Amino acid sequence: MLALTILGNNSAIPAWDRNPTAHILQSLDECYLIDCGEGTQIQMTRYKIRRSKINHIFISHLHGDHYFGLIGLLTSMSLLSRTQDLHLHAPAALEQIIKLQFTVADVKLSYQLFFHPITEDGIIVNDSKIIVESFKVKHRIECWGFLFREKKNPRKIDSARVRLYEIPKSFYEQLQKGEDYVTKKGTIIPNEEVTIEGIKPKSYAYCADTIYDETLVEKIKSVDLLYHETTYLKALHLRAAERFHSTTVQAASIAKKGGVKKLLIGHFSSKYEILDEFLAEASEVFENTELALQGVSYRI
């Protein structure tokens, strides 16, 4: 089970009480931060996301509205005496920016910060329950999308049937992994007899900032939730292309071609105060679309 919470849904300049991009993806065990625009740590306080829960941060690219809040967050974590490791996945140049700022302030972090430069498409995190992959997207500067896929969930034990076969509790963990049980007399109890399938693993694709690009379709194919930026309404498709951004209709086309379950749109230009048209335009092409709204959690 995954849930995505939006901390910021605006592009470039903060406006209309909308902050720059930051997403929190939560599983039962982990809490991932994806991009970190200015004010993200303040939004985290507002929406009750504890800084200490985050062990991995992913930065898509080095335009300020996607990372200017990072240095403040890293600093606060240290001031709060964090001790557990923190892993930062980002374009290589970010490392020097962070180091320089810590050096001039004479900061010695209370925790270990591991910097993992993203250099190619592929797996960047392989946790016990989630795999995270990076994939290149087309923007004005180097930019990465992220695909989060839950690993297979444990099978559920059918409590009536394990009692029937008198399977000891000590074997339950193996049952959850799909193993068959062998009785003392050598009889094999097939796993399917005493368990049912676990919850279907969920997936989330984050396309960062991108021009309309059909090569994305393969990368986000069939995900449960796709986030795709919609900086502009469809009328401004020329401006979108010029600035390597996307429109409502373009995001929805990618969702449709990719056969995803649901589309979330955001990174709205400060030009727009009211967002209704974004939803209307995208839904016309791909019905199951929602606006990425700050403070809202979307269950995946």
Next chain:
Amino acid sequence: MLALTILGNNSAIPAWDRNPTAHILQSLDECYLIDCGEGTQIQMTRYKIRRSKINHIFISHLHGDHYFGLIGLLTSMSLLSRTQDLHLHAPAALEQIIKLQFTVADVKLSYQLFFHPITEDGIIVNDSKIIVESFKVKHRIECWGFLFREKKNPRKIDSARVRLYEIPKSFYEQLQKGEDYVTKKGTIIPNEEVTIEGIKPKSYAYCADTIYDETLVEKIKSVDLLYHETTYLKALHLRAAERFHSTTVQAASIAKKGGVKKLLIGHFSSKYEILDEFLAEASEVFENTELALQGVSYRI
């Protein structure tokens, strides 16, 4: 006439809806930004301070809670197509931090940014109506306080008396500067006969982050408004000294010894949710004290 608006009054970690330090000092002509913690541009929007009004920014030191909001503000100014020059006065190391971030994002500013490293005590801005001086304060890293002094205001014209002496309007500007008028017949009309003194020039001293330091007394002597940090209540004076910060009683002592008109206290530690005690403790030593509260403008 000067007015000071507080955009952030918290120290280190944003908490209790309190942002890190940023002050806006406004005269009739100018709008100065003093320090720029994370989220300052968002606070500016909230409190209706237009980014375009600011031509000078002063950064006291390179602890993040005093400058992490700067890069976002500079970026937004460019995205908003600013064209007028911007002057940034700060410790020298900030220049490289800014340049590096603009380089990786491939940013070309729409305006000229002039970086003025602060290297010693003395005048750093000499505008038509205001003089700004920097003075060193004692903190863990290089840190500067700022003294803003209005120049002499123009004398006010006594409309009844200028009519009586038939002084032409074209000479009014010279009268305001204090010049005597000479009639066609060669009679001297002394300036004091037809003008009255202008509004008394005002002054504001900003002491940034500092340990208790009596050498400040000379620097802030008799100012109309003194801002002095009070990170801690008096009970924590040892911790304050250890971290090169000040307490309520210490700030009030500096105000008292300096004979200032009014004291404003801020930079409150996130330890404290309620601020009543800050005011109570400081007022006991120096009566005319106020808390620096966000969104409030203090007339000087």
